Amino acid sequence: MHGGRVAERSGKPVLDFSVNLNPLGPPDIPVAIRGIARYPDNSYSELRNAIADFVERYLSGRGEGRGGERGLGGGEEQGQRITADNIIPANGSSELIRLFAETMIERGDSVIIPAPTFDEYEFQCRLFGADVTYCDYFDILELSTEDISNATAVFLCNPNNPTGDMIARKDVQRLAERCSDCETFLIVDEAFIELSDPTQSIAHAVRNSGFVFVLRSLTKVFAIPGLRLGFGIASEKLAELLNRARLVWNVGVPIETIGIDMMRECRESDYLERSVTLIREEREYLERELVDRGLSPHESSVNFILVDISYAGMDSRTMVAGLLDRGILVRDCSMFQNLDYHHIRIAVRNRAENRRLMRALDSVIG
DSSP states (O other), X not given: OOTTHHHHHHOSOOEXXXXXOOXXXXXXXXXXXXXXXXXXXXTOHHHHXXXXXXXXXXXXXXXTTOOOOOOGGGTTTTTOOOOGGGEEEESSHHHHHHHHHHHHOOTTOEEEEEESSOTHHHHHHHHTTOEEEEEETGGGGGOOHHHHHTOSEEEEESSOTTTOOOOOHXXXXXXXXXXXXXXXXXXXXXXXXXGTOGGGOOGGGGGTOTTEEEXXXXXXXXXXXXXXXXXXXXXXXXXXXXXXXXXTTOSOHHHHXXXXXXXXXXXXXXXXXXXXXXXXXXXXXXXXXXXXXXOEEOOOSSXXXXXXXXXXXXXXXXXXXXXXXXXEEOEEGGGSTTOOXXXXXXXXXXXXXXXXXXXXXXXXXX
């Protein structure tokens, strides 16, 4: 069960801390429903060009006022930029996980997935007959050559959902090189990286390897969960294959138009910079407040926090139900691999909403 779905069933108005969206809210653009009287251009040339520009704007310190290392794997120095030919548009990043599994996974294949992490990787791979091997999140960097060679794919969520851990780009790059040497796909889900540190992206690795597939989600970045829009970044050859395999017209014209407008607005403003600053300030506030209440927040690099609630003297199901009675929805993490009934996940929201969460938490804990 994904975050937010409990709200559909509760029938009550809730403040939803179970979904990990940008607390700044969507960019301020006019929302015009236009283009509904025609089919989308299935090549999505304008959308793919806008995405490529958006990715390049925030990679390797290109954004104004951003630091960070220069290009990945020599990409920038050699003039290797992400272009429209590297982009696969999708109806959210979940469609990309399904697309990869449907296209590349055969029954009996093996995939390696760290735990705990987003369970859609496991679900989609098992759906197409794969066997799943788990490892601890940071241990994925220590996989043996034999383990990698025996796998069709290795999945990595970076920053990781639900823990908020992030592996540095140089370390992910080394893993990408090892996977490529073994002709094993490395799927790196960077759905939250713009809200953490986009200079840690390994998107440029696709210019040097046909075995790296990077996933992104504009849903989280722009806080638009009702508009499903994401994209993949891959080598030109892999991108061409996946663009042929994806469903025709998988992104509607209004969604395409709004996505383009938002990405262009981002280039003309400091929207993402302000978002990252707000998230850092509010995450630090929440971490202090949780510690003051005897709870144990896991150190996070992004806009959500995994919390060990053992001290509260109740399990996650009881706490989730108690908070829901008070109009607050948080994520029960007992369904994640390697977690138990003493973990919840909360999103980082604005100060007034975060204070409301703390008041509800005080009421539940007593």
